[in-house]
Amino acid sequence: xxxxxxxxxxxxxxxxxxxxxxxxxxxxxxxxxxxxxxxxxxxxxxxxxxxxxxxxxxxxxxxxxxxxxxxxxxxxxxxxxxxxxxxxxxxxxxxxxxxxxxxxxxxxxxxxxxxxxxxxxxxxxxxxxxxxxxxxxxxxxxxxxxxxxxxxxxxxxxxxxxxxxxxx
Amino acid sequence: xxxxxxxxxxxxxxxxxxxxxxxxxxxxxxxxxxxxxxxxxxxxxxxxxxxxxxxxxxxxxxxxxxxxxxxxxxxxxxxxxxxxxxxxxxxxxxxxxxxxxxxxxxxxxxxxxxxxxxxxxxxxxxxxxxxxxxxxxxxxxxxxxxxxxxxxxxxxxxxxxxxxxxxxxxxxxxxxxxxxxxxxxxxxxxxxxxxxxxxxxxxxxxxxxxxxxxxxxxxxxxxxxxxxxxxxxxxxxxxxxxxxxxxxxxxxxxxxxxxxxxxxxxxxxxxxxxxxxxxxxxxxxxxxxxxxxxxxxxxxxxxxxxxxxxxxxxxxxxxxxxxxxxxxxxxxxxxxxxxxxxxxxxxxxxxxxxxxxxxxxxxxxxxxxxxxxxxxxxxxxxxxxxxxxxxxxxxxxxxxxxxxxxxxxxxxxxxxxxxxxxxxxxxxxxxxxxxxxxxxxxxxxxxxxxxxxxxxxxxxxxxxxxxxxxxxxxxxxxxxxxxxxxxxxxxxxxxxxxxxxxxxxxxxxxxxxxxxxxxxxxxxxxxxxxxxxxxxxxxxxxxxxxxxxxxxxxxxxxxxxxxxxxxxxxxxxxxxxxxxxxxxxxxxxxxxxxxxxxxxxxxxxxxxxxxxxxxxxxxxxxxxxxxxxxxxxxxxxxxxxxxxxxxxxxxxxxxxxxxxxxxxxxxxxxxxxxxxxxxxxxxxxxxxxxxxxxxxxxxxxxxxxxxxxxxxxxxxxxxxxxxxxxxxxxxxxxxxxxxxxxxxxxxxxxxxxxxxxxxxxxxxxxxxxxxxxxxxxxxxxxxxxxxxxxxxxxxxxxxxxxxxxxxx
Numbered sequence: 001x002x003x004x005x006x007x008x009x010x011x012x013x014x015x016x017x018x019x020x021x022x023x024x025x026x027x028x029x030x031x032x033x034x035x036x037x038x039x040x041x042x043x044x045x046x047x048x049x050x051x052x053x054x055x056x057x058x059x060x061x062x063x064x065x066x067x068x069x070x071x072x073x074x075x076x077x078x079x080x081x082x083x084x085x086x087x088x089x090x091x092x093x094x095x096x097x098x099x100x101x102x103x104x105x106x107x108x109x110x111x112x113x114x115x116x117x118x119x120x121x122x123x124x125x126x127x128x129x130x131x132x133x134x135x136x137x138x139x140x141x142x143x144x145x146x147x148x149x150x151x152x153x154x155x156x157x158x159x160x161x162x163x164x165x166x167x168x
Numbered sequence: 169x170x171x172x173x174x175x176x177x178x179x180x181x182x183x184x185x186x187x188x189x190x191x192x193x194x195x196x197x198x199x200x201x202x203x204x205x206x207x208x209x210x211x212x213x214x215x216x217x218x219x220x221x222x223x224x225x226x227x228x229x230x231x232x233x234x235x236x237x238x239x240x241x242x243x244x245x246x247x248x249x250x251x252x253x254x255x256x257x258x259x260x261x262x263x264x265x266x267x268x269x270x271x272x273x274x275x276x277x278x279x280x281x282x283x284x285x286x287x288x289x290x291x292x293x294x295x296x297x298x299x300x301x302x303x304x305x306x307x308x309x310x311x312x313x314x315x316x317x318x319x320x321x322x323x324x325x326x327x328x329x330x331x332x333x334x335x336x337x338x339x340x341x342x343x344x345x346x347x348x349x350x351x352x353x354x355x356x357x358x359x360x361x362x363x364x365x366x367x368x369x370x371x372x373x374x375x376x377x378x379x380x381x382x383x384x385x386x387x388x389x390x391x392x393x394x395x396x397x398x399x400x401x402x403x404x405x406x407x408x409x410x411x412x413x414x415x416x417x418x419x420x421x422x423x424x425x426x427x428x429x430x431x432x433x434x435x436x437x438x439x440x441x442x443x444x445x446x447x448x449x450x451x452x453x454x455x456x457x458x459x460x461x462x463x464x465x466x467x468x469x470x471x472x473x474x475x476x477x478x479x480x481x482x483x484x485x486x487x488x489x490x491x492x493x494x495x496x497x498x499x500x501x502x503x504x505x506x507x508x509x510x511x512x513x514x515x516x517x518x519x520x521x522x523x524x525x526x527x528x529x530x531x532x533x534x535x536x537x538x539x540x541x542x543x544x545x546x547x548x549x550x551x552x553x554x555x556x557x558x559x560x561x562x563x564x565x566x567x568x569x570x571x572x573x574x575x576x577x578x579x580x581x582x583x584x585x586x587x588x589x590x591x592x593x594x595x596x597x598x599x600x601x602x603x604x605x606x607x608x609x610x611x612x613x614x615x616x617x618x619x620x621x622x623x624x625x626x627x628x629x630x631x632x633x634x635x636x637x638x639x640x641x642x643x644x645x646x647x648x649x650x651x652x653x654x655x656x657x658x659x660x661x662x663x664x665x666x667x668x669x670x671x672x673x674x675x676x677x678x679x680x681x682x683x684x685x686x687x688x689x690x691x692x693x694x695x696x697x698x699x700x701x702x703x704x705x706x707x708x709x710x711x712x713x714x715x716x717x718x719x720x721x722x723x724x725x726x727x728x729x730x731x732x733x734x735x736x737x738x739x740x741x742x743x744x745x746x747x748x749x750x751x752x753x754x755x756x757x758x759x760x761x762x763x764x765x766x767x768x769x770x771x772x773x774x775x776x777x778x779x780x781x782x783x784x785x786x787x788x789x790x791x792x793x794x795x796x797x798x799x800x801x802x803x804x805x806x807x808x809x810x811x812x813x814x815x816x817x818x819x820x821x822x823x824x825x826x827x828x829x830x831x832x833x834x835x836x837x838x839x840x841x842x843x844x845x846x847x848x849x850x851x852x853x854x855x856x857x858x859x860x861x862x863x864x865x866x867x868x869x870x871x872x873x874x875x876x877x878x879x880x881x882x883x884x885x886x887x888x889x890x891x892x893x894x895x896x897x898x899x900x901x902x903x904x905x906x907x908x909x910x911x912x913x914x915x916x917x918x919x920x921x922x923x924x925x926x927x928x929x930x931x932x933x934x935x936x937x938x939x940x941x942x943x944x945x946x947x948x949x950x951x952x953x954x955x956x957x958x959x960x961x962x963x964x965x966x967x968x969x970x971x972x973x974x975x976x
Binding site: 031032033034035036037038039040041043044046073074075077078080083086087088090091092094096097098099100101102103106136137139140141143144146147148149150151152153154155156157 | 176177179180181182183184185186187188189190192193195341342343344345346392393394395397427428687688689690857858861862864865866867868869891892893897898899900901903905907
């Protein structure tokens with residue numbers, strides 16, 4: 001069936017089997033291989049992309065469910081000579097080892113910082129109405145859906161904190 | 169100079185943009201076919217009847233292969249040819265590949281693979297240690313036994329004793345990038361293979377055998393892996409071989425990647441162990457003798473199990489001088505996945521055994537476990553003479569007249585069974601020796617532990633935890649320090665070699681290649697730092713390139729933490745060869761001695777004159793001087809007789825120590841790691857940022873192995889934890905709330921690359937401190953000894969709390 005998606009600002013018209021996941025549409029049909037297939041179960045977060053600004057596991061959703069939606073993948077977050085603050089911070093803080101989870105971490109963190117800016121509380125936020133400080137606990141809770149088997153976690157937290165500080 | 173600096177990862181810019189390519193990201197040529205295995209559904213038995221017609225009829229299927237359809241070798245074993253690519257009529261575990269589907273898409277191949285109709289005649293499956301012992305199902309003829317002195321006598325005559333048992337589970341690698349390979353047929357029957365592997369040479373060897381061509385017809389390339397951890401040392405063979413065979417058959421490029429569940433069901437994991445122990449000691453906790461019996465489930469095929477079990481035995485002492493020791497190791501054959509290499513390669517399991525003994529001894533005597541550990545440490549290096557020069561008698565394998573067994577992949581650690589050397593080790597400085605006779609000449613844990621005790625404020629925190637425990641009936645705290653002494657070198661001596669290929673182009677840029685593979689550990693960066701330093705160039709002048717069997721042949725696996733030790737030295741040799749040629753030429757031009765030429769800050773200085781590196785390269789080119797060189801390195805001093813358990817298997821030891829503090833909830837068994845303090849020895853670090861990353865990651869992965877990562881097989885031998893939904897690796901919130909990591913400031917005593925030390929595996933074992941801290945917290949609940957097994961899941965912690973309260 002035909003599905004219209006706007007991917008990183010570019011309209012795309014795709015002819016897809018309705019059972020095609022958004023992740024497979026990106027990787028196999030559009031050649032956008034930045035989003036990774038880690039577990040295909042929505043458990044590892046390596047496939048995280050943003051749909052209409054909200055983070056989502058691309059392996060757990062069908063492409064046809066997003067007809068008309070705006071999808072942002074890692075390829076749409078920055079340009080080689082103009083990296084986003086998060087991308088720069090992941091480079092400077094070594095927020096990775098093997099790098100396989102990194103696109104998902106950055107997509108997830110990009111949307112997560114927006115959630116914080118919008119005052120969304122998390123499970124560990126004390127004041128549900130008062131916004132949240134980006135403590136290690138808050139960052140960990142909000143990034144708990146993105147696994148890193150190399151456990152570069154301390155540097156990931158540092159990178160997010162750094163990028164958030166620069167944006168604040 | 170580029171070494172010793174905390175430079176960021178070379179692929180960082182690519183990682184953050186999603187443009188770093190892994191095998192599954194390489195654009196496939198049009199017409200690429202995709203592969204999937206049909207898997208055995210039973211743990212042991214015969215296939216009475218197999219009907220693959222429905223598979224062949226499924227949409228998109230191009231070919232279906234069974235064992236009998238393979239044109240040449242049906243073998244993907246890294247050791248003794250006991251692991252067929254496709255099973256034939258006998259199946260040995262749930263998940264064993266039975267047939268191979270070649271189809272037009274990944275999905276079509278996987279769907280078709282499920283349509284086979286197979287009638288099995290099940291046989292009794294051997295799943296547990298007891299079943300394997302009852303059936304005498306084992307690798308090698310019997311248990312391997314190494315002895316130092318008379319352990320039985322030493323234990324029996326000691327004033328105090330402990331004995332017990334600890335079980336520890338295996339561990340799934342869960343490399344975030346699953347296994348993947350692609351093969352492109354080339355002209356004349358040659359094959360190009362892209363593989364996510366730690367061992368390109370073994371892939372080359374196995375593919376060559378499978379397509380009936382010499383190794384020169386197969387080229388294997390590996391740019392990077394999305395994590396390896398040992399799981400890609402031998403477990404990628406099946407995919408690469410399948411791709412090559414299918415590509416040969418169809419003439420089309422073929423690609424295979426395991427879905428996560430298949431990956432977990434098919435591939436081997438860390439060996440689970442049971443260790444029975446008995447120890448004798450005096451009233452200060454000083455050991456007089458220890459007896460260990462190791463039982464390990466190796467799974468259905470031998471793979472690398474012998475050297476893994478050997479390395480467990482080799483780390484039965486960890487940091488402690490054992491006056492008398494007996495270590496017996498049973499390598500048991502079970503109808504489960506063939507257990508394989510995993511970071512530490514048996515070392516962690518052996519080390520957990522002796523750390524349990526230390527913990528048990530301290531509990532028995534009511535002493536602080538740190539004190540007991542320190543008292544049993546090897547004598548410090550500072551009291552010894554300088555290292556002896558090279559071993560006088562050369563027993564190295566190149567002097568072995570025995571021809572190796574035909575067809576054995578000599579570059580595999582699995583070739584260990586085919587090799588044994590006579591090994592007598594000189595001990596000039598009078599150092600204390602390990603149970604296998606190696607003098608411990610570089611022991612620095614006394615100083616390191618003392619420093620860590622101070623920086624972590626151990627004594628005060630231990631007192632505070634005791635106070636807390638006296639006041640809080642529900643939550644209990646525990647704190648523990650464990651040290652690491654990890655032997656560095658492949659125990660199969662001949663693997664301790666490496667090659668490199670370096671080109672300098674006429675514009676002064678440098679092309680770097682070596683036999684090591686990049687899996688996130690930062691090897692490529694470290695080695696490039698070495699190359700840049702040798703030429704006095706900035707790092708950007710050095711191009712890091714994919715590992716390629718056509719550039720550097722006969723490489724060992726990137727394993728045993730040896731990557732930068734071996735490849736760094738080989739690259740240094742190659743760079744120095746080229747730099748030496750340039751220097752000789754420029755010196756001649758200026759009528760100066762060659763040592764008047766230096767390479768620094770992008771320039772080549774000749775006496776008072778100076779050229780840019782580019783100018784120097786051009787001058788050399790015009791003078792018809794070769795600007796390309798190979799480099800080679802072999803580790804000195806190592807020699808090892810694995811049958812007797814005697815020799816010097818390790819060039820040196822890497823050290824570390826960790827203090828972990830935990831809190832447990834005695835109502836639920838749940839716990840958190842509150843704080844970890846680590847001091848780790850990387851020698852003179854090549855890159856402190858990379859090394860600290862390895863230490864943090866190793867610690868967390870080690871803690872994961874011993875706490876949350878639980879593999880569960882049911883009574884039919886089916887792995888029930890085959891996805892991240894049920895198999896729990898550490899998440900970001902599992903990192904200790906306070907996490908202090910520092911590098912020990914000191915050069916390697918041995919002559920390694922810039923006096924650095926290997927760092928890949930040793931920090932993994934720092935995670936043992938978490939298990940011991942949990943044991944300490946549980947011990948606060950009563951008078952009994954916790955005897956906590958691993959993984960110490962909340963269920964096990966809760967059960968242990970109950971036992972301790974009951975005073976068992």
